[in-house]
Amino acid sequence: MSSIRSISILFTFALIALASLGASPRSQDEMTPEEPAAEVDVHAEWRERLVDDGRTVILENVEGNTCLECHATIGDEWRHSTHATAWQDENYQKELKSIRRKKGCWGCHAPVDLLGIAGGGTPATRPEFRHLGVTCTTCHMGKDGAILGPKGQPNDAHESLEHHLFDAEASSELCMTCHDTTIGPVIGVAKDFAQTDLQEYGESCVGCHMPAIRRPWANDPTTGDATPMRPGRSHRMQTPRDPEFLRSAFDFAIELEAEKGVLVISNTTGHRVPGLVERELRFQVELLDADDKVKGSAEHTIDHRTFLPVEEDLRLEIEGKRGAKIRVRAWHKAPGMRSEVRFLDRVLEP
Ligand code: HEC
Ligand code: HEC
Ligand code: HEC
Ligand code: HEC
Ligand code: HEC
Secondary structure (H helix, E strand, O other), rough: HHHHHHOOOOOOOHHHHEEEEOOOOHHHHOOOOOOOOOOOOOOOOHHHOOOOOOOOOOOOOOOOOHHHHHHHHHHHHHHOOOOOOOOOOOOHHHHHHOOOOOOOHHHHOOOOOOOHHHOOOOOOOOOOHHHHHOHHHHEOOOOOOOEEEEEOOOOOOOOEEEEEOOOOHHHHHHHHHHHHHOEEEOHHHHHHHEEEEEEEEOOHHHHHOOOOEEEEEEEEOOOOOOEEEEEOOOOOOOOOOOOHHOOOOEEEEEOOOOEEEEEEEEOOOOOOOEEEOEEEEEEEEEEEEEEEEEEEEEEEEOOOOOOOOOOEEEEEEOOOOOOOOEEEEEEEEEEOOOEEEEEEEEEEOO
């Protein structure tokens, strides 16, 4: 991941936030003006966490995206998402080579403005700036050039209108435009979500994949001064490339009997797991006695054929006597990854 480590960006907003939190023990007077400001990269720690699945982590070339002038912070979040890299994605470009009718693959990876057009179905392909992938205008640009968003607050820069697809309840519909189709290596996981009643309980794609945060929504294009702090949603989509997030897809329970132990793995997401051809999650479980001696073991792999359906459990039985606890370890493998990566190691006791 050397390419990832070498990236170092100055986040003005993070510096302002740190300064105002008093992270530096010195007062303003003690700061000499010549002293160079320390660089704070708010995405660095997260980037370190991502597994190397052969894909770029950040979109470098943002030519053609004029929103970033005033939305630098949200822009940095977005640049760290697979939405921004959807076109240049190495796995996508590689797969494209073997496809005869390539145009059928372009629509979701470099789409037109979704809300500016009528009708459903697969989005049409954007004629220009395809390198920007799923970009700001894809989701926010309305028919007559007005920006559509969650609040529709007036501002000096552009017309803003409130649109129902940015409500907590309805936003999943926006995501479904591209995520409910099974095509190429992609499973339309949003179809699973639509078949549940999770939405009635307030669950949404945004709720799990765009964590709630507080930060300014915009900045002055010339001075960089930030607009007021407001609640919002991180555009750095939570991804299974992040072992911590992947771990959150499962809940575990154990049952111990005289001759065996059972590990119950439940799917806590809003859809099947996994949702991509060649993505594999391998579970290795061991039945341990009170002295941590292994009494039995079992292994199970889920992939796009043997996936764990939404709202369902998987029961792994391990034969062995006098089990007192169960150790579960799990590995993740995805297209482009050189080797499997362990994302879980836990010992469960009753
Ligand atoms: C209907 C929208 C849509 C169309 C059309 C589409 N894709 Fe995708 N593609 C997606 C989505 C959504 C993802 C992300 C899925 C995921 O990560 O689980 C994706 C991700 C991918 C990936 C990346 C997998 C990875 O994470 O490494 C590849 C490769 C890919 N698509 C290939 C194709 C090919 C080839 C075609 C044409 C046959 C195609 N796509 C057409 C929506 C689409
Ligand atoms: C010249 C500066 C500027 C540019 C360029 C700009 N914006 Fe904005 N935008 C703002 C300001 C200022 C706000 C209001 C922020 C606030 O009040 O917290 C805003 C608000 C928004 C909102 C919130 C709307 C709501 O619901 O209240 C969205 C969404 C948005 N912009 C998207 C975009 C997109 C997409 C682009 C590019 C096509 C863009 N903006 C270009 C300055 C700009
Ligand atoms: C215009 C089509 C489109 C829309 C709308 C869209 N996505 Fe995506 N999304 C994609 C594509 C294409 C990819 C895969 C990019 C790649 O890996 O090459 C993707 C990737 C993702 C991933 C990352 C998967 C991974 O393997 O890392 C998540 C999570 C995601 N989208 C969630 C959402 C959510 C939540 C919404 C709604 C707010 C949404 N998407 C709206 C097309 C779309
Ligand atoms: C309750 C939380 C939750 C909800 C709701 C949810 N997801 Fe997920 N999603 C996850 C978790 C956790 C993962 C990682 C496990 C995995 O890879 O499937 C994930 C994985 C994904 C992936 C990558 C799948 C793969 O295997 O490549 C995509 C794409 C995605 N979600 C899109 C969506 C969309 C679109 C919606 C709404 C229709 C949605 N998610 C709703 C939690 C959620
Ligand atoms: C895949 C669709 C998608 C893309 C791409 C996207 N947004 Fe958003 N955006 C959303 C959704 C959904 C929300 C509302 C989240 C909520 O509050 O529930 C949102 C919210 C916002 C807001 C309000 C503040 C916040 O954080 O909620 C602003 C401003 C904004 N987006 C600007 C941008 C800019 C600038 C870009 C490009 C750098 C961009 N968006 C790209 C879907 C998208």
